[in-house]
């Protein structure tokens with residue numbers, strides 16, 4: 132059993148390191164975390180041996196605990212774990228590690244992780260080299276003055292073709308450090324991972340020391356930043372707290388800076404990687420969460436609404452100003468969420484309330500649709516985020532939902548000078564209403580695309596077709612240097628970083644998959660928000676037998692609306708079942724019809740019982756049927772039944788097509 136030497140509180144922080152693993156998607160963050168947890172004995176070792184690296188590891192992405200993370204092989208939530216590591220200096224260190232997501236939609240998870248860290252491990256895949264997200268996450272770490280330890284991962288894949296060295300140089304150029312400082316590792320086999328643990332101890336600074344005690348205060352008062360929280364049906368809200376100052380222990384009375392509510396600490400502990408009460412952890416050797424530590428706190432907070440990420444807890448008896456918090460990223464993609472079962476609103480409401488506690492970047496407001504009934508308008512960071520949220524509702528709460536078409540926020544400036552930002556297409560004015568609007572603006576992004584330069588032409592075409600404007604085009608330094616004819620793989624060929632200004636709306640559906648397909652998977656893409664710009668947008672309505680289907684209307688750029696209208700009318704025709712009467716589907720902007728599709732009615736054989744030769748009777752029956760149908764049609768305007776499943780399929784089809792997982796045809800069958 133290893134015990135942290137009992138240092139006085141002022142020195143103990145020196146044995147603590149708080150760091151995050153950051154990288155582009157799939158560069159091996161979660162795998163590296165598995166190996167570090169194994170090597171420090173935090174989790175049982177996997178059945179791998181350094182002598183037989185080809186043997187598969189058994190611990191796979193142990194910090195990716197959500198079903199959606201395991202199914203999709205992506206991290207969507209930052210996860211923390213505390214490890215104890217005996218360094219070569221003979222001392223035991225407490226390492227608080229945070230595994231972060233790589234996808235841009237979960238950037239807010241990376242940002243809050245960085246606030247609780249003093250350093251980062253920046254991983255780069257030896258086969259892929261520096262990618263778009265490598266640049267953006269590094270930028271965030273540098274903005275916060277964090278120490279960056281660079282590591283090239285997947286070294287087991289490196290052959291004698293110079294690729295590994297080229298990637299190593301690329302990363303050292305980026306970090307402006309000596310190539311010798313970059314670690315070479317294979318997170319999968321565990322090779323070199325010991326050097327990461329050593330670098331964490333030696334290069335990442337400990338949390339800042341406590342100020343000396345003054346005559347009036349015997350010790351520093353407690354201040355802790357809440358950087359994660361989740362809901363437990365028995366204990367209520369569990370908050371993950373990074374202790375910036377002082378210490379907190381069981382029985383302490385603490386106060387939330389945001390709500391002013393007082394609580395008593397009922398239990399607290401560390402994540403190792405599961406929750407372990409501090410009193411029970413053999414290595415913690417302390418009954419308190421001390422300065423520099425990160426751990427969970429249960430304090431009888433029953434209402435998830437009282438839990439705020441970025442909140443500061445302090446001792447009730449020693450009020451302190453709140454710590455610098457992090458602003459939640461603004462939601463940029465909005466969609467209506469409705470229960471598939473029309474009576475399931477209350478259950479869905481509770482599920483959303485619980486889930487938004489673990490994912491505070493989702494905004495939620497009630498809304499109602501004439502077609503779908505009561506539901507919610509939720510705001511997300513991007514379309515993958517939206518899709519993951521929908522899957523979590525299903526996986527974790529059994530809630531099947533209909534998700535309407537996503538929309539980015541649109542700013543309207545009216546003639547009288549008032550401004551309004553709308554997140555629901557139903558609120559966008561029709562052509563008549565637009566006469567009162569002097570300015571329509573949509574959010575833009577600054578996109579970073581990194582790709583081998585042979586794909587430059589195709590990428591320019593793709594961006595242009597998505598209304599993109601080029602900003603810059605530069606070579607990744609060392610890849611330009613290795614552009615020689617000796618390069619034997621695409622990863623060694625010169626690579627470019629292209630910056631583009633693009634409307635956010637143009638990239639929320641198919642842009643990413645299109646980029647991957649035109650670049651054979653070699654291009655990577657990331658973006659950051661840019662200011663709003665003027666845009667010629669209009670609202671497209673979908674009409675069924677002349678009746679507006681509010682849940683299907685959308686806002687699109689005028690240059691794209693015709694194509695969209697045709698696609699949607701066609702798609703609806705495929706999913707709406709034939710009915711007793713004709714169904715006409717139209718896409719329209721104001722009174723201008725852009726597309727029309729018709730579903731022919733069933734024709735009941737009213738002459739079936741008649742023998743041949745009764746021509747006049749047959750004609751009479753057919754005439755009667757025609758008149759009856761006309762009446763039926765008149766009455767049924769607005770009463771066309773579109774099965775909810777069909778609706779679900781048509782909206783889901785959009786998602787499926789976007790991800791390229793299945794064609795619409797497959798969906799139909």
Ligand SMILES: Nc1nc2c(ncn2[C@@H]2O[C@H](COP(=O)(O)OP(=O)(O)OP(=O)(O)O)[C@@H](O)[C@H]2O)c(=O)[nH]1
Pocket residue numbers: 154155156157158159160161162163192204205206207231232233234284285286287288316317318319320
């Ligand atoms: N050959 C090889 N494969 C690796 C290595 N490290 C990770 N991988 C594989 O790379 C894939 C992605 O690894 P993850 O650890 O999930 O990557 P990640 O960066 O956490 O992914 P996100 O969280 O989705 O961004 C998995 O299939 C891993 O098995 C390595 O050192 N060598």
